């Protein structure tokens with residue numbers, strides 16, 4: 001039977017011997033659309049029910065009500081094997097327990113020792129005196145797998161050097177009595193905070209949060225979140241890997257000069273600036289130290305000089321991106337036979 005026996009306004013049809021009812025459901029259940037479950041573990045189906053107004057007077061919550069789970073289709077007439085759990089029976093096809101309080105319309109149910117053959121659609125039915133009804137409009141899809149699904153890492157906003165960043169790793173906990181344990185692999189020190197939390201559909205997840213200040217040394221390093229699910233005496237593991245992309249101001253900025261040996265006036269000298277930055281350097285600027293003060297002499301990653309007498313001395317470059325700038329050490333341009341510019345005291349690299 002798919003609907004309460006005393007339902008009004010319904011059209012009753014006989015179709016291949018099965019009584020089918022159209023009209024308002026005699027029972028409204030709330031449960032998740034889908035649950036992904038691990039072989040050998042348990043599954044908790046968060047469930048609550050409500051009786052539509054027109055049937056309320058026939059449902060008396062003080063009378064013991066049994067809960068029935070039916071697989072595949074809500075019509076179990078002619079398919080008694082589809083009734084896999086009946087809380088009035090002591091022996092059931094599925095080992096399980098209604099953990100919710102049925103008088104409070106809580107039909108939350110746990111099935112133990114799940115096997116892949118449990119992958120199916122499940123409908124809920126209540127039976128009391130005289131009220132009996134199945135919600136034919138709502139079912140939960142249970143999908144049983146041998147391996148857990150990967151946890152999910154989420155990152156808050158942009159990952160910048162020096163600005164603390166939070167990473168979340170979330171793993172489903174279909175069997176909340178045996179939730180997964182989450183661990184992180186990060187290129188830095190951290191203190192994770194773990195908690196079991198409830199999702200909007202009442203399923204549970206384990207959430208682990210770490211907060212740290214990224215540095216440019218963490219750029220393009222892998223991070224991993226590993227979920228270890230206890231299943232019986234063993235563990236099943238799933239992980240999520242991701243690469244950190246840290247944005248940072250130019251680092252390791254250095255200037256090089258070619259040729260490095262003293263050159264004659266009238267020959268060419270190449271100065272090249274290199275740096276690592278994320279996002280890449282947008283602007284290289286060259287400075288010559290002139291009378292103890294830096295003076296901008298060129299822009300561009302390389303600077304070519306046709307050497308004149310006044311060019312001898314110390315040079316450095318500056319690399320800039322949207323996050324800041326980096327300055328190189330000084331390099332010396334020495335002129336053959338030139339006098340006063342050769343004896344600069346510092347900065348040979």
Ligand SMILES: *[C@@H]1O[C@H](CO)[C@@H](O)[C@H](O)[C@H]1NC(C)=O
Pocket residue numbers: 060061062063
């Ligand atoms: C519900 O059932 C209880 C116990 O059988 C009875 O005492 C009570 O009057 C019933 N309530 C209604 C509203 O029918």
Ligand SMILES: *[C@@H]1O[C@H](CO)[C@@H](O)[C@H](O)[C@H]1NC(C)=O
Pocket residue numbers: 066068083086087088089127
């Ligand atoms: C559930 O069990 C009770 C008690 O054995 C039985 O009367 C009822 O018909 C069963 N329900 C279903 C749907 O099999």
Ligand SMILES: *[C@@H]1O[C@H](CO)[C@@H](O)[C@H](O)[C@H]1NC(C)=O
Pocket residue numbers: 048099100101106107108
């Ligand atoms: C229903 O029962 C379950 C299991 O006992 C419990 O965890 C959950 O909080 C209950 N739901 C509501 C809405 O009370």
Ligand SMILES: *[C@@H]1O[C@H](CO)[C@@H](O)[C@H](O)[C@H]1NC(C)=O
Pocket residue numbers: 101102103104
């Ligand atoms: C179930 O709920 C009813 C009504 O709120 C309450 O009287 C009863 O003690 C509860 N049963 C359990 C096992 O918590």
Ligand SMILES: *[C@@H]1O[C@H](CO)[C@@H](O)[C@H](O)[C@H]1NC(C)=O
Pocket residue numbers: 112113
């Ligand atoms: C079934 O599950 C129960 C409860 O988790 C456990 O105690 C029992 O050992 C399991 N049985 C088998 C055969 O796995």
Ligand SMILES: *[C@@H]1O[C@H](CO)[C@@H](O)[C@H](O)[C@H]1NC(C)=O
Pocket residue numbers: 154155156157166167168207209
């Ligand atoms: C991490 O989870 C918490 C709690 O759900 C949430 O407030 C926060 O916004 C999440 N952060 C990220 C980076 O997803």
Ligand SMILES: *[C@@H]1O[C@H](CO)[C@@H](O)[C@H](O)[C@H]1NC(C)=O
Pocket residue numbers: 181228230233234235
């Ligand atoms: C399972 O994992 C837990 C922690 O995640 C660990 O303490 C335990 O030793 C592991 N057990 C096996 C059998 O690997």
Ligand SMILES: *[C@@H]1O[C@H](CO)[C@@H](O)[C@H](O)[C@H]1NC(C)=O
Pocket residue numbers: 222241242
């Ligand atoms: C980083 O993770 C990827 C998978 O996302 C993996 O293929 C690669 O080997 C890892 N690299 C290191 C250095 O661990």
Ligand SMILES: *[C@@H]1O[C@H](CO)[C@@H](O)[C@H](O)[C@H]1NC(C)=O
Pocket residue numbers: 266267268306307
């Ligand atoms: C350097 O400049 C001088 C004078 O303008 C010119 O004669 C010479 O050819 C230039 N040298 C090079 C290598 O371009």
Ligand SMILES: *[C@@H]1O[C@H](CO)[C@@H](O)[C@H](O)[C@H]1NC(C)=O
Pocket residue numbers: 283284285299320
């Ligand atoms: C590069 O930076 C220098 C010094 O800050 C500035 O004078 C110049 O205009 C910049 N060039 C570009 C293309 O932004």
